[in-house]
């Protein structure tokens with residue numbers, strides 16, 4: 001029997017090439033080996049969003065990118081977190097076995113509280129409990145994580161252990177599936193590619209937009225003139241070539257070091273590589289975008305399938321916790 005994987009991502013709208021090379025490609029590959037449940041975690045997003053005007057659009061755009069990248073509703077359950085409200089009930093129940101001290105110690109809570117001192121809401125503190133509910137509601141045994149997310153999963157495992165020790169074996173302890181996501185730096189060459197730093201290339205950008213954006217990328221700062229030899233090892237454009245022009249990497253190194261190629265030509269080559277890699281993705285995305293009803297159906301069907309599992313788990317949890325059904 002295949003193991004069940006759960007992973008959630010906050011709805012951040014159109015995805016960029018950093019998301020693609022990291023989480024999304026990994027999601028697609030896992031589908032071959034596991035029964036996967038992928039969730040757009042809109043309730044989690046509310047902990048940091050003060051304005052929700054774009055929330056529905058962001059969910060839709062993200063799902064278009066997931067589908068175009070190869071997430072397949074025939075193979076995986078794709079849905080939106082709030083469409084299966086049982087998760088909120090389980091969150092409340094799990095909060096009863098989670099010591100507050102565990103949550104107040106979480107580094108990301110402290111960091112978020114620092115970042116948004118005007119909005120240190122209860123949801124921020126309870127975030128790891130909701131995350132645990134996301135995973136165990138579906139009794140997922142495997143969670144793909146990067147090294148930096150391991151402490152969060154460990155906290156989820158502690159909550160599971162505590163619940164199981166009080167109420168009897170109920171949830172599997174979710175195991176991490178460590179994934180070495182490549183660190184994709186943004187166009188400024190210093191920070192991770194992301195919306196926070198406005199240094200990203202959207203997957204759905206047109207070839208012309210992609211070229212324009214790549215042209216703004218920071219290269220080797222020591223290379224001031226076309227005749228200066230370059231240092232590819234410090235250049236982020238070169239790093240991106242590894243992903244999008246891998247067969248030409250040796251050639252680019254030699255040409256850069258000998259000033260045989262200029263940065264403008266090198267960037268044009270990178271834009272060409274990105275556009276070639278994403279050509280089929282963009283065609284698929286346009287075709288899904290032309291069928292909004294199909295996307296809505298995928299989400300609706302995903303929520304129904306997820307809810308079947310969720311209801312069963314929640315009934316078991318309530319019974320174990322001594323909560324009885326309301327008399328008919």
Ligand code: SF4
Nearest residue numbers: 230235238256263266
């Ligand atoms: Fe970077 Fe390419 Fe310029 Fe070399 S030629 S510094 S690899 S952009």
